[in-house]
Amino acid sequence: MKTFDISDRDHYRTKVFPSPFHSRQAALNENKVWSRWYDYQSVPAYTCETHDYFAGRNACGVFDLTPMTKHRIGGPDALPYLERLMTRRMEKIRPGRVGYGVWCDDHGQVIDDGTVFHLREGDYRLCSQEHQLDWLLMNAEGFDVEVFEETHDVAALAVQGPTSFAILRDMGLPGIEKLTPFGLAHFDFEGTELTISRTGYTGDLGYELWIDPDHAERLWDRLFAAGEQRGIKPLGSKALDMLRIEAGFILAGVDFMPAMHTVRPGHTRSPFELGLDWLVDFTKPLFNGRRALLREKAEGSRYAFARLDIEDNKPAHNAYVFDKKGNTIGWVTSAMWSPSAKKNIALATVETPHDQPGEDLQVEIYYQRELQWNRKMAKAKVVEGPFWAPERRRATPPGEW
Amino acid sequence: MKKYDAIVIGAGHNGIANAAFLQKAGLDVLLVEKNDWIGGASVSRNLHEDWIYSNCSYVCSLLRPEVYRALDLAKYGLQVVPYGGSVTFSSDGDYLGRYTDPDASRREYQRHSPRDADALHRYERDVMRQCRFIRQFLLRTAPDPTSFKPRDLLELLHIGRELWALGEDTIYDTMRFYTMSIADYLDEYFENPLIKAAKAGSGIIGSAMGVMSPGTAYVLLHHAMGDVDGTAGAWGFARGGMGAIAKAMNACFEDHGGTTITGSGVEQITTRGGRVTGVALANGDEYHARTVVSNMTLPRTFLECMDPNDLRPEFLDKCRNFKIRGSSGKLNIALDGLPEFTALRGNPELIQADMHLVDSIEKLERAYDDWKDGRWSREPYLDMLIPSLTDPTMAPPGKHFMSVFVQYVPPKIEGRDWTDADRDAFGDNVLNRIEAYAPGFRDRVMHVEVRTPRELENEVGLTEGNIFQGELTMDQLLFNRPIPGYAQYRGPVKGLYLCGSSNHPGGGVMAAPGANAAREILRDLRRPNTVPEGWTDD
Secondary structure, three states, rough: OOOOOOOOHHHHHHOOOOOOOHHHHHHHHOOOOOEEEEEEEEEEOOOOOHHHHHHHOOEEEEEEEOOEEEEEEEEEOOHHHHHEEEOOOOOOOOOOOOEEEEEEEOOOEEEEEEEEEEEOOOOEEEOOOOHHHHHHHOOOOOOOOEEEEEEHOOOOEEOOOOOOHHHEEEEEEOOOHHHHOOOOEEEEEEEEEHHHHHOOOOOOOOOOOOOOOHHHHHHHHHHHHHHHOEEEEEEOHHHHHHHHHHHHOOOOOOOOOOHHHHHOOOOOOOHHHHOHHOOOOOOOOOOOOOOHHHHHHHHHOOOEEEEEOOOOOOOOOOOOOOOOOOOOOEEEEEEEEEOOOOEEEEEEEEEEOOOOOOOOOEEEEEEEEEEEEEEEEEEEEEOOOOOOOOOOHHOOOOOOO | EEEOOOOOEEEEEEHHHHHHHHHOOOOOEEEOOOOOEEEEEOOEEEEEEEEEEEOOOOOOOOOOHHHHHHHOOOOOOOOEOOOEEEEEOOOOOOOEEOEEEEEEHHHHHHHOOOOHHHHHHHHHHHHHHHHEEEEOOOOOOOOOOOOOOOHHHHHHHHHHHHHHOHHHHHHHHHHHHHHHHOHHHHOOOOOOOOHHHHHHHHOOOOOOOOOOOOOOOHHHHHOOEEEEEEEEEEEEOOOOHHHHHHHHHHHHHOOOOOOEEEEEEEEEEEEOEEEEEEEEEEEOEEEEEEEEEEEOOOEEEEHHHHHHHHHHHHHHHHHHHHHOOOOEEEEEEEEEOOOOOHHHHHOOOOOOEEEEEOOOHHHHHHHHHHHHHHOOOOEEEEEEOOHHHHHOOOOOOOEEEEEEEEEEEOEEEEEEEOOOOHHHHHHHHHHHHHHHHHOOOOEEEEEEEEEHHHHHHHHOOOOOOOOOOOOOHHOOOHHHHHOOOOOOOOOOOOOOEEOOOOOOOOOOOOOOHHHHHHHHHHHHHOOOOOOOOOOOOO
């Protein structure tokens, strides 16, 4: 069943729809504050941002993923179609596996990033930030594929954090311990299919659960019952944003502009400019943007993605980035104090070649203390890899906590 | 008779803006208007009890924010309020809405075509790229590409540079945009006939071209390049009707010492020895000035108000050939209560802004076929709004003013002049069309002002009733507007200038031609410039 009927012309009466988990979220939403995520109500913070966040890092945080745009791609040509669409090699993503990827326009500029779930042989789910049906169908020409959006047909929860495995196991999901990172499996849940992938947006041990919206509340209840003694808590979108910045993950519309929405020339980014070189596979003979990306590879990119470790403790929100001589060479796109890494961290767009690990840069930070604004030039160093990457995220079978 | 520094003919928005900028620069300016009221096509009139009609133009977006600010129109009483949701009704009883809420709008598009809902981003991105390109040239004088004056060369270079900066795709698209039909353009983005029809309307409003005519894609751009408070493409109501714009501008003009006289039009622009000397009015009054600025249309200025002996035959010929074809009419309606559109089932949100009755591109083209045959469209394109839902000053509480723009309406009926009977039959057809979608509508009509091209020409002075003072086609745009060699607001006679929408950048309540012309005049007179130039990025 769908969460709402898309053919109803009176849809205007409800501007923002409740997610299939709404009743459960409402009961735990202490702030009674809601935000919007496309069609749905979403919770910015259940208790407070920090408290929510620590559920995800210390025990188990549950985030409602239902509003995320989900597309289904199937048919005999699904694989060749995806090979054409995505910059990475898709045949490596076997049934029961998940892959992160980006897709580009003809100029090699990133349209969006997302995850491809190979649910069963030739049957894929593509999750993305933006609505992609127009682009996906435009690319379907000449392929025997079926492409449609299934956002409202699937309820989804991210179950993230060190106790997430133990909770799912205690829920009674035999074999869950065998799931490796980026693996997925189907389980029986009270007569319906529950798909679980070992994926997430937190850089930690975690899972994502996919189910028919009719079973959403039941799933939530069983999950929370199983997790009661293991610190399970819902977490809101603000905490999720903290978790993903620590993991060094980019967000469309924040860390880069999706090409389909970008009006000003030069404001889009290639995969190289987002630090996603590893997702571009030139051994594939044909994929969207290949020629432009080959050229960029040869000629060099204008921008690069950098993770910054900044001195002091004041988050460098919206800060300009300077080189040692004081030339403006970029700007911060996401910033925070990292409670887990105990560092002042940021994701930034910088001009090449200032993205080299160890490069000394500066950022101009504006911060407010008791209403008064202050300015600080802070030293920043380009670092390699995520700010937070605990070994437990990879362990199979995962640990208890 | 008193001698002025400059006389501006026609108190429409461009004429008043022009006069205000000149006056602000220290000139002693006289503004003459043939009607007993000011505003031209930016007018609010009280024709029925306590109703105020926006008799001609009816919504505001194109008015240059730089002019708004430079003339301090807020101080002089102008308020522009953005409006809400709009709707296109199809004949099968359904509709396509556009909600203020972007997610509701997307769901509404998805209801008709999930793919088109997503394609909307691509479409809006591409249109916005073109808008951003053109917007920067609205408050600038077009260069003369044949001149070797440094100024023209620099301006040409500037255009070239800006075009180059658009990037590969958009450079190609720009060439296509100015030459394509809106039907072809929309085909590149959308599949649903109703979505295409709803979008196509902006490509024909005010133009005597059909949705399948090359050049209509640009007309759409002309309707999308404005903004309200920096929200590009947004439209709003001027509080108190569109006359509030002219009123505020005129208050600015008079506050700076300018003189406006109404009630008698210009019979003749007087000249001596190859330069203008002033104007002679229909009532016999004469006023003198070494600078005369015409806000009248190109043909009206040169074919009706000047001695042909002062003009070259070739120039006159070009004035005669200027494409200024009437294509639209208007009904201004006082309503006893709100119309109830069957399809909406009480939805109150979608009648806040523009409403349309159209099914498809093909039906829009058929409406144009009627125009070519010299008849008004049997199933016309209607752009209907109820400003009184937003603006409490337009009608008594619970009552409403409805503005109905109608296209196509020919300037002549099968070659002959319009009669009162034609006008009434035309109005009747429109009212019946609305009645078919909103039963009981006609019973709520208390008063109607029906305007055909005849009324638009006779009253407002718009030749053939063309609302843009000349077609917005590539052959009449930029340095070709109104005619090649005369695109910098200077007439062929010394001291004569043009400031109406016949000039770059064309029609719409923009005040840009008026402002640009003032800048050129002040330049010639070696006065300090009071006119803003260029644009502010959104």
